[in-house]
Amino acid sequence: MRARLRPGTIALWSTFVLVHVIVAWFGWVLPSQPMGDVVLVYQPWSHSALTGGAIVGVTEPWVYPQLALIPMILAHLLATPLVGSLGALGAYLIAWAVLVTVLDLVGFAVLVGRGRTHRRRVAGWFWCGALLLLGPIAMYRLDTVTVPLAVIGGLWLATRPAIGAALLTVGAWIKIWPAALVLAAVIAVKQRMRILLTAAAVTAGIVVLLFLLGADRELFGFLGQQTGRGLQIEAVAATPFLWLALAGKASIAYSFDILTFQIEAPGADVISAVLTPLMVLAVVSVAVLGAMKAARGAAWQRLFPPLALTLVTVLIVTNKVGSPQFQTWLIAPVILWVVLDRARAATPALLVLGLCALTFLVYPLSYDALLRAEPLPVLLLSIRNILLVILAAVGVASLLRVPAEARSR
Structure with a gap:
């Protein structure tokens, strides 16, 4: 028989989903366009890359590492069925919020699962509180994509060091900051050589792929x-x-x-x-x-x-x-x-x-x-x-x- 979720775990999962709904709604109603970057820069960048225009980080300079374009393109593809009823910008905003929510749910599943471990449930409640207190910036920015990657990668460093290091390295090629977790792992974790070699191999693979795509000058x-x-x-x-x-x-x-x-x-x-x-x-x-x-x-x-x-x-x-x-x-x-x-x-x-x-x-x-x-x-x-x-x-x-x-x- 499958183990049932505890009532506290059900409440935790429900709160996590509800927090994402609230924070996503904040982006639409609060001042200063907190979701502005999503429609003003992410959507045009992804549209250009998918329609034969300039590809940021490949054919022209870019402020982000090149893999940052992947979640932007994924949101664009998710938005395509909604464009007719919501318009290009509205559809992209909803698609971005859905993409971030799904990634967070995957990270939350790895963290909390069925909630058998007390400290993991506590960590889950912290995640809920941090998202709610931070507000719409916790969803409507590129940085949010890297958070579940960092959570999963960090949790797997001891049991699946190669996969954990690979996820953190991919995160660093979206926004640089997860590289700090890779460095900390190389210093602190017993399987440091495996982590270091994996990070180096993933980076080398990304560099070769980008070079083949023509990103030599902008690498x-x-x-x-x-x-x-x-x-x-x-x-x-x-x-x-x-x-x-x-x-x-x-x-x-x-x-x-x-x-x-x-x-x-x-x-x-x-x-x-x-x-x-x-x-x-x-x-x-x-x-x-x-x-x-x-x-x-x-x-x-x-x-x-x-x-x-x-x-x-x-x-x-x-x-x-x-x-x-x-x-x-x-x-x-x-x-x-x-x-x-x-x-x-x-x-x-x-x-x-x-x-x-x-x-x-x-x-x-x-x-x-x-x-x-x-x-x-x-x-x-x-x-x-x-x-x-x-x-x-x-x-x-x-x-x-x-x-x-x-x-x-």
Whole structure:
């Protein structure tokens, strides 16, 4: 006989589906076009690729790794039967929401399943809360596609290391951030060589395929697109400039090249130029700390979660962009932390839930006022950015507390 779902598990699954419905609806009714990127850039990019036009990342420069085009094309194909009744843009929006929901449900099935494990149910409730608190940005951005890939890949690192590493690597070729989880796995997980070789093989296969498709010049163009950006208003390093803008000593301008709002003020370009090498230095420092713990025999269940979360948080804190959807990056590492080491996951989980709520309050609820540099959204964003720094500090402190254990254990 098949085991029945527990009532608590049924409630958890129902809540997860309901949260997706609510968040998808938020995208239609809240201000500042929270689903704007989906119809303004994803749909035209996919339409161009499917109709013989320019292919971003292959025939022209692109800000994302090339596999990012795949979910956009999948949404376009899903939308095709709906175009007649809803129009091209409406159909694409619904198709995107359905695609994200289906991917999340697959990730949730791997995480929770029939709900036999308490810590996995707790992680599932955290995922529900994070999605609801983060709002429509948790569905209507490319980053959301990588979250279930990161959850599944992270959960399978110990039992199916090759598949787990492959999923994380594919995620990194959609948005770069899952590469931090690959790095953490190579450092902390016992099957590190298998993980490293798999990641290298998947990357090599993708590179060869892209080269055959004609992406020789633009193969790694997304790296140059990132380094050439200015200081975006939501970035942690932009916080002092927002207060200067409040005082009339800095300004907020829209960049039509990369479709974001950036800071214009004396010193902003210098800060922007410093952030990329600072990010590299911070990532290397955290990786070295993790490697030292691993070399001393730290258990991977204790080492991997704080290492993964700290690396991801560092990528956000030292980033010159700081888009609100970056908070989705934090969801998967915390889920993995709850599953692997729930006793020490409470503080980072609460911090991430707070970050999601503050981000929702800024975008989309008060984003128009932020662009006018009004006090309340500037204060909310400042608190959010300070909380990000605190999360990074909590991650480092957790790494330092990871005990060295005998390798025989």
